[in-house]
Amino acid sequence: AQTVTQSQPEMSVQEAETVTLSCTYDTSENNYYLFWYKQPPSRQMILVIRQEAYKQQNATENRFSVNFQKAAKSFSLKISDSQLGDTAMYFCAFMNTMKDMRFGAGTRLTVKP
Amino acid sequence: DAGVIQSPRHEVTEMGQEVTLRCKPISGHDYLFWYRQTMMRGLELLIYFNNNVPIDDSGMPEDRFSAKMPNASFSTLKIQPSEPRDSAVYFCASSLGGAFEQFFGPGTRLTVL
Numbered sequence: 625a626q627t628v629t630q631s632q633p634e635m636s637v638q639e640a641e642t643v644t645l646s647c648t649y650d651t652s653e654n655n656y657y658l659f660w661y662k663q664p665p666s667r668q669m670i671l672v673i674r675q676e677a678y679k680q681q682n683a684t685e686n687r688f689s690v691n692f693q694k695a696a697k698s699f700s701l702k703i704s705d706s707q708l709g710d711t712a713m714y715f716c717a718f719m720n721t722m723k724d725m726r727f728g729a730g731t732r733l734t735v736k737p
Numbered sequence: 738d739a740g741v742i743q744s745p746r747h748e749v750t751e752m753g754q755e756v757t758l759r760c761k762p763i764s765g766h767d768y769l770f771w772y773r774q775t776m777m778r779g780l781e782l783l784i785y786f787n788n789n790v791p792i793d794d795s796g797m798p799e800d801r802f803s804a805k806m807p808n809a810s811f812s813t814l815k816i817q818p819s820e821p822r823d824s825a826v827y828f829c830a831s832s833l834g835g836a837f838e839q840f841f842g843p844g845t846r847l848t849v850l
Contacts, residue, residue: 659838661841666843667826667843667844667846668841668843668844669828669830669841669844670841671838671839671840674838715780722792722793723768723770723785723787723792723832724782724785724793725770725782725839726782727779727780728779729779730779
């Protein structure tokens with residue numbers, strides 16, 4: 625079974641600074657997909673970024689980028705120029721080809737003014 | 738375009754009562770997922786459908802839970818009888834085939850007294 629581990633329950637960062645959230649996963653599959661979702665206090669789950677395992681190039685989306693290390697089974701999220709609106713829970717998620725998605729326990733990020 | 742719609746947003750009921758949660762996926766999406774989120778267990782996949790057919794219900798906690806998808810635009814998750822430990826936020830999500838990301842609804846916060 626696939627597992628997703630987020631080892632940082634809570635993190636904080638100063639506004640405009642950069643922060644990196646960690647995620648590791650365990651799988652025996654070769655084809656899969658990785659995601660970072662954001663859950664603000666509104667409770668809405670919002671997709672931040674996704675990565676296909678077959679792609680070597682790291683995904684980027686504006687201020688958000690990932691460091692995907694397939695051999696190490698690591699998928700970290702970097703947020704540059706942090707903004708107050710980035711304050712939220714961040715979930716790392718793994719999805720296999722059977723659409724079975726597993727989420728990590730989440731990292732609570734607080735951006736301080 | 739409207740996103741995934743869930744109703745009700747909040748539900749408070751008493752132990753032993755039947756509870757029905759409703760979901761309308763994004764038009765054209767062929768996958769529909771039901772998740773449960775609790776502090777103790779995080780986000781768990783309960784069941785998912787492809788083209789209205791249940792594919793994997795291994796996450797459904799017990800026989801008190803059932804889900805249906807009578808057509809492409811509507812799904813229900815029913816709990817009968819409800820118990821206090823069922824209190825959680827229930828999310829519905831939909832996606833468009835392949836490896837596309839899942840779009841989440843706003844969730845239903847269920848409280849069973």
